[in-house]
Amino acid sequence: MQKSKLKWLASLAITAGILGACGDEKQISQGKASNDYEITVGLSQSAGGVLVDIAHQEGYFEEENIEVNRVGFANSADGLNALQAGKIDVGLTFGTAGPLTFIANGSDFSIIGGHLEGGHPILTKKENAGQYTSLESYKGKKVGTIRIFTSDIVFRSALEDAGIDWKTDLEIIEFKTGSMLLEAVASGKVDVAISANSFYAQGVEMGLEAVAWSNDLQEGHVCCRVVTRSELLAEDDGEAYKRFLKAIIRAERKKIEDPEAAITAAKEYMNVDEEVINKIVNESHSHYSSDPSKEKVVQMWEQMKEIGYVENVDDIDVNDYVNIDLYEKALSELIEQYPDDSYYKEQLVRFNEQNI
Template sequence: MRKRKWLVGMGLSAVLALSACNGQEKASTKDNEKTYELKVAYGNLYGAPLADIARAEGFFEEENLKVDMVGLSGDGLTPLQAEKVDIALTFGSTAPMNFIANGADFQMIGGHMEGGHPLVAKKENVDQYKTLEDYKGKKIAVVHLDTLDVYFKAALQEAGIDIKKDVEFIELDSRASVLEAVKTGKADVGISGTGHLTKTLELGLAPVQWINDIEPDAVCCRVTVRGDISDEQAIAYKKFMKALIKAERVKLESPEKNLEASIDRFKNLSESTIDEIVNEPHLINTADPNKNETLELWEKMKSIGYVKKEAENIDMNAHFNLSFYEQAIDELIEENPDDEYYQKQLERFNQQNF
């Protein structure tokens, strides 16, 4: 039996909720379970691939879970903090930790996206960038606190490049502005994101390298909830993660279903563009919390000065709750004892979180 390290530091209500899950809930049948409701915010730009698959494949229904998906064009963490939604799904990894650094009581309970963000330059200049040293003296357009912004600056710094003197970063308000800056020559390189490849190519730009090249395990969107978790929410969060785990398998084995499930999410886009957004080869959709890599990212945020001094001693480990993902895996293995897939997910979970 695994040592459940996530119990350390958990609130009493969450522990009681786990007891309910392990005792009372297991004794009940699917037919007489109550329906649990969740309001889940997602970023309109990236959609919600795993949640869309879970909806399309009926995984939420199987868990007696009613999920109201709320698309937002900007920040989804402020509505979470204001209790207007229960889960913030696709709003990055650096952003939740920045909120925590500024006093938010958030818990990260799972993952949704890893990799997928490119550095871009004009097509004719792409070959200029072979090593990190090649960025010296260049103007680089970024969106402050973007996931790739943090990974790239940390990589430059680790390579001995002074990110305040050897390169010039131009901070802009959106990735569209980043692409425009590179196109017009105001910047030599731009830090872009998933779902922009078609636009990038249309502007005469091309990827120089991907975040996956800088850090193969780079984490992006984390499933984030408030820290004050009620007993009913604890059960609902476990059910939600269970549905996402099953959806991850569908995405891996049948990517065409990901496109089908996401078409309604992007009503004004062509199927080819939607496919690019949800099935970009560099983008990995996984529900695993990947706590270890996320904590590494927190250290990178601190190393490049993105965390105020008074927040540097925050124990970010205390803002993870692995219980819901682990319960979900346990139940899936119990329900599918001969299925090696879920055993492998458990092995990955143990490697990436302990």
């Protein structure tokens, strides 16, 4: 979106108005107000957004002549409500289940890229960790989760595939925020938490232990997608969003080659020591990928339908809500800019495999 049309967004990012509108969000940082395009990105208040943070630190946004303002939210629902209300332009770390649930309820969102695959821990007290050896172990337990958490979908789907009725064989208790969920486990109100990567370090500090990861239940499942309002992509043929994707594609590469860069980038707003930051941004189960992975998004949509998470959606073709064109254009431009660089060509091969 052109900057001349978006000056009001800068003021939203630096005033209490956007913070008061949704209750739990906080401003993470501001851009420099000197580029051709400007967008405001919503992400996790507790863990930021690794690829955006690296792109900001390394100057990739500046090189693409796009100013990116970052605003933090305590949970996905608040962030996606802000996106729908026009208070942010992009949601980055609000999962896959979250945007799909909003789409099921009538939101005209477009998924245009990715950020994270897998990486969500199932947490319990250390003294109880030995109780959880298989999905059968969850029978009769009180299981805490957050509705529209991607890990919630993965867990319920895995139970169903194993022939376990999550409605009757165990008790699922839903919480509003990740912090509330962890407190419930620590206090014994629930036996185990289906958590998220952004709360893993906090859980460890509270004496909790991971007994399994979402990747164990469904290998390669997608999580955080880059999502925006479809109407915004009509402005300048989505030029601002293509530039944004180019920057996070480059950031993905930087993280692969230099994991320490993610720690340095996160220091800007995370007031914890490097060891804790490292647990969040470089956890081995968390796979950061900017690819939209359309096939996996469609797979999760079908899972949500199968377990009754979304209903009365037979008239919705989820393919219409996954825009892969901008990502392909972003990769093609990078290949043209760096013709001797094999990395971007390899990403195009991956893209063609995951976005049929």
